[in-house]
Amino acid sequence: MTDGLQFIAFSTVNSVSSGTQLSAPLSTQSAFLLEYLPVVMLFAIGLVISLAFLVMAKIFAPSSPDAEKISTYECGFNSFDDSRMKFDVRFYLVAILFIIFDIEVAFLFPWAVSIDKIGVYGWAVVMIFLFELAVGLAYAWKKGALDWE
Amino acid sequence: MIELFGMEWPWLLWKLVQILLFVIVLLVGLAFLLLMDRKVWAAVQLRRGPNVVGPFGLLQSFADFLKFVFKELIIPAGSDKVLFILAPIITLVTAFGVWAVVPAAPGWVISNLNLGVLYILAISSLGVYGIIIGGWASNSKYPFLGALRSTAQMISYEVSIGFILITVLLLVGSLNLTEIVNAQAGGFWNWHALMLDFGDPKSLILFPVMFYMFVLFCISALAETNRPPFDLPEAESELVAGYQVEYSSTAYLLFMIGEYLNIVLMCAMLTVMFLGGWHAPLDVKLSFMPQIPPFFWFAGKVVFMFFLFAMVKAIVPRYRYDQLMRLGWKVFLPSSLVAIVIVSTYVMMFGRTAVGLAGGG
Numbered sequence: 001m002t003d004g005l006q007f008i009a010f011s012t013v014n015s016v017s018s019g020t021q022l023s024a025p026l027s028t029q030s031a032f033l034l035e036y037l038p039v040v041m042l043f044a045i046g047l048v049i050s051l052a053f054l055v056m057a058k059i060f061a062p063s064s065p066d067a068e069k070i071s072t073y074e075c076g077f078n079s080f081d082d083s084r085m086k087f088d089v090r091f092y093l094v095a096i097l098f099i100i101f102d103i104e105v106a107f108l109f110p111w112a113v114s115i116d117k118i119g120v121y122g123w124a125v126v127m128i129f130l131f132e133l134a135v136g137l138a139y140a141w142k143k144g145a146l147d148w149e
Numbered sequence: 150m151i152e153l154f155g156m157e158w159p160w161l162l163w164k165l166v167q168i169l170l171f172v173i174v175l176l177v178g179l180a181f182l183l184l185m186d187r188k189v190w191a192a193v194q195l196r197r198g199p200n201v202v203g204p205f206g207l208l209q210s211f212a213d214f215l216k217f218v219f220k221e222l223i224i225p226a227g228s229d230k231v232l233f234i235l236a237p238i239i240t241l242v243t244a245f246g247v248w249a250v251v252p253a254a255p256g257w258v259i260s261n262l263n264l265g266v267l268y269i270l271a272i273s274s275l276g277v278y279g280i281i282i283g284g285w286a287s288n289s290k291y292p293f294l295g296a297l298r299s300t301a302q303m304i305s306y307e308v309s310i311g312f313i314l315i316t317v318l319l320l321v322g323s324l325n326l327t328e329i330v331n332a333q334a335g336g337f338w339n340w341h342a343l344m345l346d347f348g349d350p351k352s353l354i355l356f357p358v359m360f361y362m363f364v365l366f367c368i369s370a371l372a373e374t375n376r377p378p379f380d381l382p383e384a385e386s387e388l389v390a391g392y393q394v395e396y397s398s399t400a401y402l403l404f405m406i407g408e409y410l411n412i413v414l415m416c417a418m419l420t421v422m423f424l425g426g427w428h429a430p431l432d433v434k435l436s437f438m439p440q441i442p443p444f445f446w447f448a449g450k451v452v453f454m455f456f457l458f459a460m461v462k463a464i465v466p467r468y469r470y471d472q473l474m475r476l477g478w479k480v481f482l483p484s485s486l487v488a489i490v491i492v493s494t495y496v497m498m499f500g501r502t503a504v505g506l507a508g509g510g
Contacts, residue, residue, distance in 0.1 A: 084288065
């Protein structure tokens with residue numbers, strides 16, 4: 001199916017290219033990007049659905065806001081403090097750890113896919129890399145960055 | 150022929166019809182899965198569950214939808230109004246977008262990207278924005294704390310999900326979900342959850358590791374989607390309803406649909422990555438029996454996984470937050486790291502065991 005799709009793209013763009021500003025022949029880049037068009041279409045449909053739901057509520061639902069109704073919810077009394085308050089630094093710490101390890105995961109993806117082509121050297125290098133990250137995790141563990149008390 | 154950006158209208162239209170069909174099947178399926186969730190929950194607690202609207206309450210979800218539409222949409226006075234409305238939209242759009250690469254049957258996929266797994270991780274990470282923006286824009290204490298908790302929990306378990314996926318990728322050698330499914334063809338012993346080869350003692354190394362990874366992925370999926378027993382962000386005894394407190398009407402509905410879409414996506418990911426996707430457990434062709442179409446195997450496995458999720462919701466008590474974070478960072482992360490070392494060493498020594506790598510879907 002994908003081959004047919006690329007064939008359509010190739011044939012049509014080549015036929016158009018003489019008449020329009022598309023002078024270069026369709027590169028593999030464009031055929032590659034064409035795969036993402038249905039993804040964009042799905043996103044657009046999702047957006048249309050969510051907007052439609054919100055508009056439906058605007059049209060069909062009653063709307064009579066009063067001061068009590070639109071005040072901030074807080075268990076039956078008026079809120080007495082700004083709700084965007086200070087929060088625990090641990091959330092910040094978790095976010096930093098997440099960035100480190102998620103980037104590590106992103107590094108490992110191409111390695112995992114091509115492990116049969118890179119030989120023992122490629123494997124060993126990543127093992128060292130993983131060892132270093134394990135040391136980093138052990139350090140964070142020892143420092144208590146992973147503890148919530 | 151009318152052309153747009155070098156493409157022909159019929160192709161575009163056909164693709165649009167396919168995507169619309171996919172979305173409709175997904176939404177209607179979701180309505181019944183929601184009902185199933187409630188019915189299972191009720192059955193465990195010896196209740197009847199919803200049984201008034203339609204036969205056996207089958208139309209309950211559609212009635213609920215109408216109710217959401219006819220409820221007043223309240224926007225709190227202190228909230229950031231643009232972000233307040235934007236947050237549920239982000240949640241739903243990303244929850245839909247992730248489904249673009251999930252193959253439901255051979256060729257039944259919106260876009261068969263070669264970067265499928267990476268795409269899923271990328272877009273599902275974006276879903277966190279919906280929650281944290283919603284919690285912040287509400288300008289209320291419970292949503293704010295709920296959003297913080299939810300974000301910390303989701304990103305913690307995303308790390309271990311990423312590591313678990315790498316063990317599967319090591320065995321398959323492709324990020325394309327269709328190829329991952331095809332690598333598990335042949336029978337249930339080729340599924341990545343099991344990796345059993347009865348004639349080969351080597352599989353005794355791989356089987357426990359991959360089965361453990363499967364279990365870890367199940368638990369991480371529960372935590373990633375804020376499902377009970379990890380529904381800390383929505384723990385009603387402490388945070389009322391988490392980041393959704395100030396939302397009402399269809400804005401709340403968008404959050405809920407997005408959340409359930411993510412749950413079903415996790416079930417689909419488990420099916421694709423570990424349970425052989427659309428392949429039957431036993432690859433036998435009997436001439437006198439009609440073949441079950443691949444889509445029904447896929448859907449059946451997804452519904453089965455969802456059933457497990459519903460059972461877990463009904464029978465397991467809620468975790469404490471420090472236990473949850475300890476489980477994610479101190480148990481799942483190190484053990485999946487070790488699993489990567491074991492599986493990659495196995496692949497280096499014995500090669501990939503995947504069979505159908507060359508075959509297309």
